[in-house]
Amino acid sequence: MQNKDLRKISRTTFDPAMWKKNLAMLHKSLPNRLISWFSGHQRELPWRQTTDPYAIWVSEIMLQQTQVATVVPYFQRFMARYPTVRMLAAAPLEDVLSLWAGLGYYSRATRMHRCAEFICTYLNGRFPTTRDELMVLPGIGRYTAGAVASIAFGQSVPVLDGNVIRVLTRLLAIADNIAAPATHAMLWTIAGQLVPASNPGTYNQAVMELGATICLPRNPHCSRCPVRGLCQARRLNIQGDLPVKTAARQPRRSGCMTVVIEAAGKLLLLKRPPGGLWSSLWEFPTFHNSTGRHAPRNAASTIRRALGLNVNSVQTIGSLTHQLTHRTFDYHIFLARMDAAPQRVALPECDCGRYQAFAWVKAIAQRPCGTITRKIDRAVKAVSVVAADAPNDLANR
């Protein structure tokens, strides 16, 4: 269906009398139906066995932008290592980042660690019990505060994530652009009107579960839906067209040169600055704002100029593309070799400030690194083994 036709339907739906009636009907029947469905159909997940606000907070942060199946083993490892907020606050950030490695969006781990320190320093290790107080904590937004307050403390406050947005826009046949702030604000209001006074945490989890397992983005299983009789989108047969979201921005693309420097069996890693992308993680020296179309000779001169190192040889490894939500990076990778690992290395600028430290390591697992650094490490190992007998690029000149 065309967007303009959808908008027409939306305007019809927003006829005040009709709107009031639909919302009243949902208010009356939705919570009970969903809660009863959830009790028999919910997936068994480790964070559903507890009302500990700390565990719920950890799970909610991990679940942001990340699939449930990916989160489960990370959550279990994290809770085994840091079973309380005090243990998390006392842990070195480097260790927390290492445990997080592979889960992506590393700023979440940094913010969690900072928030745990705040709770232990100023709140005697206790989580606040209301949404508004939770929202004062560093790194906790409206969604996470609502989830913790309702699930752990039974406060009747809403949550609004992608799953909830999909379910609500379909139940009420809302065809406005969900990327618009006004629509988003309206959905928060609706979510707040529907959350019941009793069992708000179970209700919130049930709406999210419905969105994750039944009211799917592409092919919703309407015939198995416990609230299909209440659904305006199904009545109008427009569930596949909702929610409406204007086309996302094309991710910005940039090239960069990464140099893997090996000396006496050790690899050079640099520590990224705090804040920004891959906050405080370690990576191979990477030079952004570059087209990446470099010959080994350019790589050698960049290493000399930026790091103050003279390498013996440089070998071209190849290219890797790494996609984030709003950025696409093309990494052009070189392997450089030198005889000994110098104790002085200059710390150059990276894409969001200056590198903080350097380390010569036997394996990158000795430092917390992001996914792309592990990919580059694997690529270098694969290519350098194959090319072990090949003459190096510099020596060829």
Ligand code: SF4
């Ligand atoms: S009936 Fe279909 S579209 Fe409506 S809430 Fe249920 S699964 Fe979603």
